[in-house]
Amino acid sequence: MTQPFKDYFSGKSEAYRSYRPGYPPDLFSWLAGLPARRDAALDCGCGTGQASVALAGHFGRVYAVDPSADQIGSAARHERVEYRVAPAEATGLPDGCVDLVIAAQALHWFDFDRFYPEVRRVAREGAVFAAFTYGLLAIDDKLDRIIGRFYRDVIGPYWPPERAHVDAGYRTLPFPFAEIEAPAFAMEAEWNLQHLMGYFETWSAVKEYRRMRDDEPLELVAGELAAAWGDPALARRVAWPLVLRTGRIS
Secondary structure, eight states: OOOOOOSSSOHHHHHHHSSSSSHHHHHHHHTTTTOOOSEEEEETTTTTHHHHHHHHTOOOOOEEEEHHHHHHTSSSTTTTTTEEEEOOOOOOOOOEEEEEEEEEGGGGOOOHHHHHHHHHHHHHEEEEEEEEOOOOOOOOHHHHHHHHHHHIIIIISSSOOTTTHHTTTTTTTTTEEEEEOOOOOOOOOOEOHHHHHHHHOHHHHHHHHHHHSSSSSTHHHHHHHHHOOOOOTTEEEEEEEEEEEEEEEE
């Protein structure tokens, strides 16, 4: 049975584009070196196109699909990126047309029984699949404790069940391809306090907390974070654990 599209991100696409962290450029350089050709790539669950535009620096054409028209409407434009409002399980692309398929912070949302056959259908010989995800951010011990309590105790019950796969580093997800060992990649940013709070706005559990309780969860942590942060304009180093699963599509 086809699973309904769980739309946690429409309505906040501008925040998603502005406040979500970016991926390291060397990740895409490494991925681009894996397939036999670099004619075309496919970004599944592309959101606002962060990874899509990064891929365009390495491939002649990038197809980027997402079931949210709101996300696609807010996506970053690039002459070599073709956006489509479509689910990852039914991209509408021709058979055997892409050399790399990626899912950036998106694989846990997909219907695997439909998605993996679609990956095989659109992949040409020598193609590669890669899924990557990042978990809870880290700043320093004091801030990490505050954010950890907010993540687990305040909004923890409001995360969708799929979030557990992110926390597990995608090791709980099926992966039907012969895996390629990946190097470690650092995912970091320099943010002030306002940017951090904007990032929290993109969390699906924050949106669900508001919907279920008609209350503002960020108010429960804002004061404590501000006291621990100090000068709100101060930029602090923020890091995320980046997990990558990559395999050759047979």
